[in-house]
Amino acid sequence: MKVRILVRLKPGVLDPQGRAVHHSLDGLGFEGVEDVRIGRMIELDVADGTSDESLNSMCEKLLANMVIEDYTIEKLETAGAA
């Protein structure tokens, strides 16, 4: 089973990278960009049936820093289902 984990800075935590990219988009002339936030995507290939509890634990112990980041878990189709 493929699992896609998105790790993002919590709302309210200043994102210096996002701000710099926002500035560059402005500089390129793109109008109407309200905000830019940069996160990280992690794809895992795990055994089918890996529990949500286990996935959450992976995120909270290592993949995200819960002081500054939130995460979401998205389960993708298994290879055999295609």
Added chain:
Amino acid sequence: MAFRAAVVTFPGSNCDRDMACALELVSGTAPIRVWHGDADLPDNLDFIALPGGFSYGDYLRSGAMAANSPIMRSIVVAAERGVPVLGVCNGFQVLTESGLLPGALMRNASQNFICRTVPLKVENTQSLFTGGYDAGAVIDIPVAHHDGNYFADEATLDRLEGDGRVAFRYQAPVNGSRRDIAGILNASGNVLGMMPHPERAVEDAHGGTDGRRLFESVIGELVGA
């Protein structure tokens, strides 16, 4: 009694030798060098230092991989038992990632790597690490980091301030740190994490010796008493 210190080396540490030299210079005894993959610490340690560098190439987040290395499990146990632990720069990042200190160290607000000597106010001159500084002292210590922007929520910051756990504060904004925090103590006062490098300010040839008193404080407290 000889001062029995350990300096930990992770893959990517690059200030471990500087830290070992500073400890030997001040204490007269060379520290034991410990490798990240060791499961156990040497017995009867007086002091553990986590040095600066880029452990595990800063993969995932600065300090995140090192915080989960075999030696860190033993260091967490030792710290909870009261063994003094100093983390400098990447060592501070490892201490926050391991949960021994609150908060997190984010990318500098300027996005730039910052490498210069900065003035620091010693906010707490009663701690194990800072007892040798005069009240209100301002010291010059080098910083060299990309991820030194200290973040914690307001409640945590208030608690740190209220409990005298802010050890060092930048005298002017350096990297975007909340409340210009440069170094903090744990609740018991035996763990100090700081972004500036005291081990780079212990000899005249360094251009300043303001960091020396930190090592003198902790070594004096532990050995001289």
